[in-house]
Amino acid sequence: MHTRVKSLVMHVKGHILCYLLIAILIPLSIVNRSKFLNYYTFVDWKTIVALADLLLITKGLQKSKAFDYAAKKIITKASNEKNLSILLVITTALISTLLTNDIALFIMIPLTLAITKYIENKPTKILILETFAANVGSLLTPFGNPQNMFLFHQWGLSIYMFIFNMLLLETCLIVLLLLYTLIFVKQKMIIIRNNDNSTIEVNRRLLWVSLGLFALFLVSLEFSFLFYASPAILVAYIICCKKTIIECNWSLLLIFILIFVNINLLLSLSSVENTFSYLTQGNKLFLYISGISISQVISNAPAAIFLSHFSKNWLVITYAVNVAGNGTIVSSLANLITLKLSNTEKLGMKFHLYSFPFLIISSVIGYMLLLI
Numbered sequence: 001m002h003t004r005v006k007s008l009v010m011h012v013k014g015h016i017l018c019y020l021l022i023a024i025l026i027p028l029s030i031v032n033r034s035k036f037l038n039y040y041t042f043v044d045w046k047t048i049v050a051l052a053d054l055l056l057i058t059k060g061l062q063k064s065k066a067f068d069y070a071a072k073k074i075i076t077k078a079s080n081e082k083n084l085s086i087l088l089v090i091t092t093a094l095i096s097t098l099l100t101n102d103i104a105l106f107i108m109i110p111l112t113l114a115i116t117k118y119i120e121n122k123p124t125k126i127l128i129l130e131t132f133a134a135n136v137g138s139l140l141t142p143f144g145n146p147q148n149m150f151l152f153h154q155w156g157l158s159i160y161m162f163i164f165n166m167l168l169l170e171t172c173l174i175v176l177l178l179l180y181t182l183i184f185v186k187q188k189m190i191i192i193r194n195n196d197n198s199t200i201e202v203n204r205r206l207l208w209v210s211l212g213l214f215a216l217f218l219v220s221l222e223f224s225f226l227f228y229a230s231p232a233i234l235v236a237y238i239i240c241c242k243k244t245i246i247e248c249n250w251s252l253l254l255i256f257i258l259i260f261v262n263i264n265l266l267l268s269l270s271s272v273e274n275t276f277s278y279l280t281q282g283n284k285l286f287l288y289i290s291g292i293s294i295s296q297v298i299s300n301a302p303a304a305i306f307l308s309h310f311s312k313n314w315l316v317i318t319y320a321v322n323v324a325g326n327g328t329i330v331s332s333l334a335n336l337i338t339l340k341l342s343n344t345e346k347l348g349m350k351f352h353l354y355s356f357p358f359l360i361i362s363s364v365i366g367y368m369l370l371l372i
Contacts (some may be wrong), residue, residue: 010040018251028265035268042264043257044305046153049230051100052253053217056237058103060210060244064203067095067107081188085126088112092130093174094135098214101138101145101325101334102252105131108339123342128351129181131338132358135325136177138334139318140170143221146244146333147304147321148255155314159222165315168372169322172365180358188346209240249312255333263305279310287311288367291320292359296328316370323366327359328352 078084096104142152221227237317293305300321325332
């Protein structure tokens with residue numbers, strides 16, 4: 001009986017965001033009863049399909065053990081905690097650039113926790129810095145995080161244009177992140193508890209299939225035939241590895257569908273429209289500060305959807321919501337993923353001790369770049 005109760009509690013905790021969004025949806029639906037049949041039009045299905053493809057491809061790469069193999073090789077090169085932190089931070093940033101920040105953490109956080117089972121060093125700072133790295137690394141590409149995917153589709157940008165406009169901000173924040181790591185992580189020797197010499201067998205067939213499908217995904221994203229490529233990606237995994245489909249975290253798609261519906265229902269309220277109408281005035285600073293501030297409360301992906309209703313300045317919105325990710329624990333879903341996966345005591349409090357100074361500095365850097 002105790003086991004069943006514990007299992008139920010874990011299930012509820014794992015889906016708490018879904019339940020919260022549904023709880024918000026109910027009163028909004030009552031107020032907007034006439035819009036019920038139009039809910040499907042509120043959802044940006046291109047973003048949802050793109051996210052579904054990335055979930056599948058990433059799960060395929062995870063199951064191939066390629067990331068585990070590469071990370072273990074990298075970690076063996078680290079002689080002290082600072083070197084290990086830099087290696088893990090850079091790896092997280094690189095993965096989040098190609099995949100989403102959320103998915104990068106689904107790979108790196110469990111790996112980091114597994115590593116710390118064999119060393120005496122505490123992982124708290126590394127986990128926080130990896131979260132920063134996921135948010136920073138992901139801002140470069142339109143497929144790096146959910147808000148970028150939405151904004152990319154919303155304004156019909158090319159991948160080249162998006163990356164070109166985000167490259168300078170990415171470079172500056174990566175430098176800031178590395179300085180953060182050098183300053184706050186001590187050059188303490190890594191103390192090994194148990195030397196693990198086991199080898200990791202990579203499923204090469206699944207690895208190459210996943211890499212090929214990722215290439216297909218990128219091409220379909222650039223040339224707008226995503227809805228044709230997605231069935232091919234699904235069929236490929238049905239043939240190659242059905243467990244990839246079964247083990248995907250599909251609840252993430254439900255979360256974003258609920259976010260789209262809730263935001264659109266919220267925007268239909270005249271009180272909300274009047275309160276935020278000042279954003280339509282075109283003041284770059286107001287829009288930038290609003291994007292950062294709103295993200296701290298409702299997360300940066302919903303903030304991007306919300307702000308796009310009031311302004312056409314995609315670059316300011318993109319800068320604002322991406323810079324905002326390393327703020328409060330709820331400012332990015334990636335932050336919540338770290339908190340959930342790590343299960344480390346007082347991580348939230350320590351996270352904010354490092355995140356708020358990072359947010360302030362990166363916000364100033366972002367606005368200065370917008371003025372260039």
